[in-house]
Amino acid sequence: MTIYAKLGYTLLGLLIVLNWGFLMGATFRKIGARVAGRYGIPFYQPWLNLLKNISTRTTITHGVMYYIGPVFRLTGGIGLFLFMPMVFTGTVDGPWTNFSFEGDLILILYFQVFGMLGMALGAGQGGHPYSAMGIARGLAQHAAVELPLTLAFISIAIQFDTFSVYKIVAAQQGGIENWVLFTNPFAAATIILAMLGAMGHSPFNLVKAPNEILIGPATEFEGTYLGFMQSAGSILHVMEAVLFMNLVFGGASNWIELIVKTFLIYFWSVFVGMVFPRFKIEQSVTWFFKVPLLLGFLAIIIYSF
Amino acid sequence: MKDLIEKLTEDFKISDVVYQRPDLAFVTVPKGVAISLVTELRDFEGFSHFVMMSCVDWIEEGKFQLLYLLHNPKTKTDVGVKTFIDRENAEMASAHHLWKQVWTYQRELKEAFGIDFPGSPRVDENFVVEGWTEMPHMRRDFNTKEYSQNTYFPRPGRETNDPAEYMRKKLYPNEPITAKKQDNDK
Amino acid sequence: MSEKDMNDKVNEMLQRSEANVKKAEKSFIHPEDEEREVVAPDGSIIKVNPIYDYFSGEKPKEEKPCSGIIEKFLNWARAESIWVLGFGTGCGSIEIPPLVTPRFDMFRFGVQMRPTPRQSNAFIISGYLSVKTLKRVIRTYEQMPSPKYILALGSCTINGGMYYDSYSTINRLDKYIPVDVYIAGCMPRPEALLAGFTKLKELIKEGKGEKANEYARNFDEYKANQKKIIKDWNMPDYNW
Amino acid sequence: MSLKDILTPFTAWSKVVKEPVTIKDPLNREAAPRYRGFHDNDIDTCIGCGTCEAICENEAIDLVPVDGIETKDGDSGLRPKIDYGRCCWCALCVDICTTNSLRLTNAYKWVDTDPDNFRFVPGVDEKDWYKREEGWRKPEPNYEFYGLKRVEMGELHPEEREDSFVEMIKGYSKEQAEAEADRCVECGICTATCPAHMGIPEYIKAIRNDDLEEGLRILYDTNPLPEICGRICTHKCETVCTIGHKGDPLSIRWLKRYIADQNPSEKYKKILETDILKKNGKKVAIIGSGPAGLSAAHYLVLLGYEVEIFEKLEKAGGMMRYGIPEYRLPYDQIDKDVNYILSLGVKIHYNVTVGKDITLKKLGEDFDAVFAGTGLHLGRSTRIEGTDHENVYQSIELLRKITQGEEIYVPEKIVVIGGGNVAMDITRSLARLQNQKYGKVQVIATSLETEEKMPADREEVIEAREEKAIVNPGWSPQRIEIVDGKIKGLHVVQCLSLFDETGNFNPQCNMENKNFFEADMIVESIGQGMDVSYISEDIKEHLELGPRGRFRVNDYFQTSLPWLFMGGDTIQGPDVIHGIANGHKAALGIDKFLIGE
Amino acid sequence: MINKFLGFEPDKDKLPSLTAKIGDDIDLSSHKYQKIWLGPNHPGVTGNMAVELWVQGNTVVKAKTHVGYLHRGFEKLIERRLFVQGFPTSIRMCVAEPDTNEYLIATCTEQLSGYDKAVPEMAKWLRMLSLEMARLQGLLRGVPGQGGTFALGLGVQWGVYLRDLILDRFEELTGARVYHMYIIPGGVRGLLPDGFKERMEDNLRDIDDFIIRIRKLMFHNSVFKKRAKGLARITPDMVDKYGIVGTNARGCGVKRDVRKDHPYLHYDQLDFDPPTDTDGDIYARTWVRWQELIQTVDLIRQIMAKMPEKGDIKAEMPNVLHWKIPKGETYVRLESGRGEYGMYYVTDGSAKPRRVNLRGPSYTHAIALLEDMLVGADVADVHAIMVSLQTCPPEIER
CATH class of the missing domain: 3.40.50.12280 (Rossmann fold)
Incomplete structure (x- = not known):
């Protein structure tokens, strides 16, 4: 496959991911609305929101870092996408595998934090006290989530003896029984629990907590930058789901499967989030340091020996 | 209730007792003993719940009437301790040490009536209005309508007709009529 | 800067801020929003006017809409x-x-x-x-x-x-x-x-x-x- | 933390399969039937009384003139205009609306970009919600903001009064008067209808405030005969009273009487501040001491004129004394009002008939101006067959005789022809006399007009019947049957209508439906004419005539002879209050004529 | 345990005392503290008010309540209005439970003018019905609203929907959704419309279902418990010290309910017992309110069953345009959803009141109590504490 074809597929994939992210977001808001007993937003609302945000005429500035924040976040999302194999096609050189390579799991872990760090810069320069509080919460919680998540990743890496996501996906092919979910239940359990934190739904939606700290890091962002952040958020949500799908749920062999699986993975966090209130930050961090961390250690211990 | 007030009448120079309801009485005491009566009622007579503090502006007499309304949760009765203070340079002893919420009332009264309570916490802070330059807004001589119309531009174009006056103009412009008397009702 | 100098400066500033508080009660400006001097970590003194330093006082401009479709x-x-x-x-x-x-x-x-x-x-x-x-x-x-x-x-x-x-x-x-x-x-x-x-x-x-x-x-x-x-x-x- | 606490919240998800409860089309949703939405006003029923404006706590309502609505008696021609920049939809205006014309529909959607649009005249400016039936109307039952029931006036029981001329109306006590005064909504619609334009809401308010001296001052502003008017005024004001649209109109007349009654005559001068009056040296003669004459005299004397009244009879009061029976208007009350006016310095010459004892021309020469308030003292006859009989009387004559204390012929059976107040007066006077004489009553009062259209006041008819007189209206008298020089009775036929299409008097009768009223005496009471014999021919030829044989006067009751003013019944028909108003205005006219602007 | 181990729950004995007294200056230039504002434009503030917070990390060390953003000068305005004109104004004093204001102003005028005996029986029952409906709609917002402060928005969605249904009933009965202007001096402004009781019963059945659901969602929710339990505790000795009333007092076991202590209208004919709890924390207060929700539904059923079918709705009274009340003063109270709610009313013999002073429970709860309670609280809990005290700014500043 030529590099141009690869680039083409990657860009197309990004487009699909972005739109799927929007659609998924809208769908889940509709589902949430159903539980409440109403109809909720139209399916096309996120696109309109994006358009509207881009068409905002005035902007404010708080300095360079303020601009860079959303860019970092978008970069984090795209970076996560670039090194993530989306659809398993049998060969790493095939379409939809993007720039997956040996050791991309480590890069992905890095990119997960990347967006948050960028936001920290932007929100910090924004100067709003609630932005600062939000990003502080975000980083703290991220660290707490990352710890069990990394343990689970390492456990899986040990299990398959590779840091390549693509190879992990490949190893899970050939039936549901080959999924990490069944072959490494402790790592899977860790990921499933830590995932709640990574997805940012209740009870772990501390970063954007409207009745506590306005809308958190994004408080000062408006217009195009907000549009950037929304797009990045959608991509990140899909990519997180794709990551967990690839690691635990056997990857996807076509786009339909990907869509179904990411939907279900995302649904899990919505399912929990809908009926639980929000933790305080120390409660949240403590929670991750309890069960998921323990499971993560177990997963490593089991596969280390 | 009657017994209680009779008991206290001598010590606290209570005058002008009004039994509004079986469970509510208003007593008037001199300015100097009001706080001590309130303290007595709280500490020895079981009137432990401070309901409210209020002020009435009797501008004709040049007095402010302060009211401390106390409630006895055991006997379920209320006593309103009233005291009159001068409108000029109004000042009253603070009661903020008796209940935690009293300073809020005193702060409000300072703003709304201009009554000073020396020693009351935050008594000089703004309470509800901000940047107020007129006289205290709850005083009777402050004309809110006039102030509002001079300050906040009511939408122009309103005009009304008094039916009697309009009919006179239309039907009998030249006939003798009663001179309109001063409207003392409104 | 010696410690004593620093203390003097701080005391002086405190006095000034008290004066500011009194002034502010008349002029409605919250004491914290008064123009004041702060000592930077390096010991230099910076004038701060919170009302104008934290925001831009520029007037808004008309923003022309895009054209047509x-x-x-x-x-x-x-x-x-x-x-x-x-x-x-x-x-x-x-x-x-x-x-x-x-x-x-x-x-x-x-x-x-x-x-x-x-x-x-x-x-x-x-x-x-x-x-x-x-x-x-x-x-x-x-x-x-x-x-x-x-x-x-x-x-x-x-x-x-x-x-x-x-x-x-x-x-x-x-x-x-x-x-x-x-x-x-x-x-x-x-x-x-x-x-x-x-x-x-x-x-x-x-x-x-x-x-x-x-x-x-x-x-x-x-x-x-x-x-x-x-x-x-x-x-x-x-x-x- | 138990497992239950983790799992039970998930039961909330069961809602996801349920249909949403959202209202599908909220933009077209009807509000509740009683919802207080936007205003509608039935402008034909509305009389523009302004009560809605008075109760509106937000000053949201203005009264504005509306095209196509005339200002007339009982309708100010104004309509409420509502400012939705003020309204709070409390509907107090609807609840208090005196005519029940104002209401709130249940429309609630009004979005606009221009804030100046939110003002409109309900019922006049086109709005799409007027056709809605639902909305807020005044709640039922027994939900009123003011009393609808009139405070009952104490009066003598029929048995007590049927044989005596003692005043039958007792008058209000303080509580009663204040309760009645409380019902007033101070709209002032009545002021226009009152011929004298008295400050009715103002003096009612004085009663409410228990300031009767102020009340008296208000009364004397426009009416110098409050005791008399308080008893016998035709109270046209009560016919237009806004309260009357839903309940009983206010007893404005009795309230006026209450003020006059409660102020002792000794205090009048002090209250009215008329102890010392300035003189301007000019003299005015007044012919007749009826309401018009007395009123003119009063205001002229206040203006500083020297006033002399020439009265034909032996006492002052004119028709008020000689035309109205004592049980309605006791003589001492007339004296109270008259004496006050006389005490101001008005001279009165009794038993002087102008034209006979002194000529009008002489008056014109001696005085700077003359006001003639001579009234209608000649009875009119039906001119049917037999009216020239000696026992056919004119009511006005009889009434005067009763007042003067002369013995009159009272047989057992009497028929009175006429349906006006004078007819009722004579009917009831004769009934009393019959009662005194025979202990029983047989007076039949008949009239052309049917019961509903009888010009007499309703309560007069009712009271006459209470006193056992028979009121049998709707008959047209045909002829008086006279046998052997003695009256046997009156033949009548049913009267169908009084006026033809053009509005001219042209009674139509059903000749088939006949009736016969037995009588020994017949009293005609179908109206009075004026006696202008005092005006000599040389003066008369200078006077222009107006419609209906009356003299033409200008706005100030000045005839074509500049020094001669005329007013009262001769100009405006039989009515005390008109007479008073005429007199007042003529006084101003004389002042204008003599002193100038 | 693990919190302590990880250092999330500091041993407070080892730290300097955080309870700064009111009036103590916190030196912001020390960079140890930061000042943040909660409100007035903040989704986490009840109504339109502001709380100025001085925080050290996540912990509040000092708080000041700022009110006046909704100040309209009601008491001044009512002094300018006739007695009958007062009630449309007074109802807007508190948006959350407007009927209480109407009742107070009507009762005050009736009591001072001597017409309180003349209020018809039917009107009394209808007043009770509207007051209980007002309480119900307040609770339907308030109980799940406490979950909402912890971001459990689902209950709020259900609750506000049901509140809307009650508002529909209000609309039928009174002619308005929120500002009913129903209780007028002398009586009420309308009888029950046809079929009202059946429709109300339907709604009450929905609410019964909701009560169970909300219990499962909130009170059997581990995260809710974790956050609400032990937070913002009121102890019985604080009750008189701060003038705490209503559910806030009942949440810590002090049983004060005006409906029982000073029965007004026909509350003495109804069978109820105000619920209490002993913990005094947010969970206990919410739990008390939840029980009160059940009780209110029951009370409405009782009222509808006991109320007469027909009758006069307003006493015969003087003309409202010049109704004068002799000189006097009184204090009338009732139990609103937030606690004792009273009005001090002075007349001077003219057609307008001399002084009207409202005693809202928030006046003490949201200023003296809240400011002291926030000290030491987490920033994330500020909103929850405010809501649990049922802060309602319009009744503070009026």
Whole structure:
């Protein structure tokens, strides 16, 4: 496959991911609305929101870092996408595998934090006290989530003896029984629990907590930058789901499967989030340091020996 | 209730007792003993719940009437301790040490009536209005309508007709009529 | 700098700040907003004027719309995605919860609530405005990105409503900020509010939702009116 | 933390399969039937009384003139205009609306970009919600903001009064008067209808405030005969009283009487501040001491004129004394009012008939101006067959005789022809006399007009019947049957209508339906004519005539002879209050004529 | 345990005392503290008010309540209005439960003018019905609203929907959704419309279902418990010290309910017992309110069953345009959803009141109590504490 074809597929994939992210977001808001007993937003609302945000005429500035924040976040999302194999096609050189390579799991872990760090810069320069509080919460919680998540990743890496996501996906092919979910239940359990934190739904939606700290890091962002952040958020949500799908749920062999699986993975966090209130930050961090961390250690211990 | 007030009448120079309801009485005491009566009622007579503090502006007499309304949760009765203070340079002893919420009332009264309570916490802070330059807004001589119309531009174009006056103009412009008397009702 | 010098400086500053507090009581400016000197970590002394240092005092400019079909397309998007600031300024805000809950569900009409002015483009003035709130409303309104729209609820915003004779509430909102849509009622029902949103959408789609530019155009006039009644004006003229 | 606490919240998800409860089309949702939405006003019923404006706490309502609505008696021609920049939809205006014309529909949607649009006149400006039936109306039952029931006036029981001329109306006590005065909504619609344009709401308010001296001052502003008017005024004001649209109109007349009754005559001068009056040296003669003459005299004397009244009879009061029976208007009350006026310095010459004892021309020469308030003292006859009989009387004559204390012929059976107040007066006077004489009553009062259209006051008819007189209206008298020089009775036929299409008097009768009223005496009471014999021919030829044989006067009752003013019944028909108003205005006219602007 | 181990729950004995007294200056230039504002434009503030917070990290060390953003000068305005004109104004004093204001102003005028005995029986029952409906709609917002402060928005969605249904009933009965203007001096302004009781019963059945659901969602929710339990505790000795009333007092076991202590209208004919709890924390207060929700539904059923079918709705009274009340003063109280709610009313013999002063429970709860309670609280809990005290700014500043 030529590099141009690869680039083409990657860009197309990004487009699909972005739109799927929007659609998924809208769908889940509709589902949430159903539980409440109403109809909720139209399916096309996120696109309109994006358009509207881009068409905002005035902007404010708080300095360079303020601009860079959303860019970092978008970069984090795209970076996560670039090194993530989306659809398993049998060969790493095939379409939809993007720039997956040996050791991309480590890069992905890095990119997960990347967006948050960028936001920290932007929100910090924004100067709003609630932005600062939000990003502080975000980083703290991220660290707490990352710890069990990394343990689970390492456990899986040990299990398959590779840091390549693509190879992990490949190893899970050939039936549901080959999924990490069944072959490494402790790592899977860790990921499933830590995932709640990574997805940012209740009870772990501390970063954007409207009745506590306005809308958190994004408080000062408006217009195009907000549009950037929304797009990045959608991509990140899909990519997180794709990551967990690839690691635990056997990857996807076509786009339909990907869509179904990411939907279900995302649904899990919505399912929990809908009926639980929000933790305080120390409660949240403590929670991750309890069960998921323990499971993560177990997963490593089991596969280390 | 009657017994209680009779008991206290001598010590606290209570005058002008009004039994509004079986469970509510208003007593008037001199300015100097009001706080001590309130303290007595709280500490020895079981009137432990401070309901409210209020002020009435009797501008004709040049007095402010302060009211401390106390409630006895055991006997379920209320006593309103009233005291009159001068409108000029109004000042009253603070009661903020008796209940935690009293300073809020005193702060409000300072703003709304201009009554000073020396020693009351935050008594000089703004309470509800901000940047107020007129006289205290709850005083009777402050004309809110006039102030509002001079300050906040009511939408122009309103005009009304008094039916009697309009009919006179239309039907009998030249006939003798009663001179309109001063409207003392409104 | 020796420790003693430092202490002297701090004492001097404390005294000055006390004087400032006294002065502030007269001039309405909160002591914290007074111009003051601060000692930087390196010992140098910096003058700080919180009111003007933290915000830009520049006037707003008119923002020309795009041309032709592009603007129409963008207006369509703007109309279908109205983000309302969640700032209940008066009693009409009690009808906002029914709008975001199952009975009336305004999300399906593309109307959503946002917690910060930076991300909202519609502002519901829900009834009467006390002068104290008006100050915050102006500040909030100016922080919203253009194009921005104002829906005014109820009699109070039109001509004072029940509080026409109150010393604390304003009578006419359009004197202080430009209003797009008025909704009659005291307070208007949620259905009337939805009708207001429908009307606002029509206006935006027709390209008439340009009140933010009107505000910029008549900025001096609006500002003069605002300053006339807000006696403790302790913020910059325009709050970016 | 138990497992239950983790799992039970998930039961909330069961809602996801349920249909949403959202209202599908909220923009077209009807409000509740009783919802207080936007205003509608039935402008034909509305009389523009302004009560809605008075109760509106937000000053949201203005009264504005509306095209196509005339200002007339009982309708100010104004309609409420509502400012939706003020309204709070409390519907107090609807609840208090005196005519029940104002209502709130259940429409609630009004979105506009221009804040100046939110003002409209309900019922006049086109709005799409007027056709809605639902909406807020005044709640039922027994929900009123003011009393609808009139405070009952104490009066003598029929048995007590049927044989005596003692005043039958007792008058209000303080509580009663204040309760009645409390019902007033101070709209002032009545002021226009009152011929004297008295300050009715103002003096009612004085009663409420228990300031009767102020009340008296208000009365004397426009009416110098309050005791008399308080008893016998035709109270046209009560016919237009706004309260009357829903309930009983206010007893304005009795309230006026209450003020006059409660102020002792000794205090009048002090209250009215008329102890010392300035003189301007000019003299005015007044012919006749009826309401018009007395009123003119009063205001002229206040203006500083020297006033002399020439009265034909032996006492002052004119028709008020000689035309109205004592049980309605006791003589001492007439004296109270008259004496006050006389005490101001008005000279009165009794038993002087102008034209006979002194000529009008002489008066014109001796005085700077002359006001003639001579009244209608000639009875009119039906001119049917037999009216020239000696036992056919004119009511006005009989009434005068009763007042003067002369013995009159009272047989057992009497028929009175006429349906006006004078007819009722004579009927009831004769009934009393019959009662005194025979202990029983047989007076039949008949009239052309049917019961509903009888010009007499309703209560007069009712009271006459209470006193056992028979009131049998709707008959047209045909002829008086006389047998052997003695009256046997009156033949009548049913009267169908009085006026033809053009509005001219042209009674139509059903000749088939006949009736016969037995009588020994017949009294005609179908109106009075004026006696202008005092005006000599040389003067008369200078006077222009107006419609209906009356003299033409200008706005100030000045005839074509500048020094001669005329007013009262001769100009405006039989009515005390008109006479008073005429007199007042003529006084101003004389002042204008003599002193100038 | 693990919190302590990880250092999330500091041993407070080892730290300097955080309880700064009111009036103590916190030196912001020390960079140890930061000042943040909660409101007035903040989704986490009840109504339109502001709390100025001085925080050290996540912990509040000092708080000041700022009110006046909704100040309209009601008491001044009512002094300018006739007695009958007062009630449309007074109802707007508190948006959350407007009927209480109407009742107070009507009762005050009736009591001072001597017409309180003349109020018809039917009107009394209808007043009770509207007061209980007002309480019900307040609780339907308030109980799940406490969950909403912890971001459990689902209950709020259900609750506000049901509140809307009650508002529909209000609309039928009174002619308005929120500002009912129903209780007028002398009586009420309308009889029950046809079929009202059946429709009300339907709604009450929905609410019964909701009560169970909300119990499962909130009170059997581990995260809710974790956050609400032990937070913002009121102890019985604080009750008199701060003037705490209503559910806030009942949440810590002090049984104060005006409906029982000073029965007004026909509350003595109804069978109820105000619920209490002993913990005094947010969970206990919410739990008390939840029980009160059940009780209110029951009370409405009792009222509808006991109320007469027909009758006069308003006493015969003087003409409202010049109704004068002799000189006097009184204090009338009732139990609103937030606690004792009273009005001090002075007349001077003219057609307008001399002084009207409202005693709202928030006046003490939201200023003196809240400011002291916030000290030491987490920033994330500020909103929850405010809501749990049922802060309602319009009744503070009026």
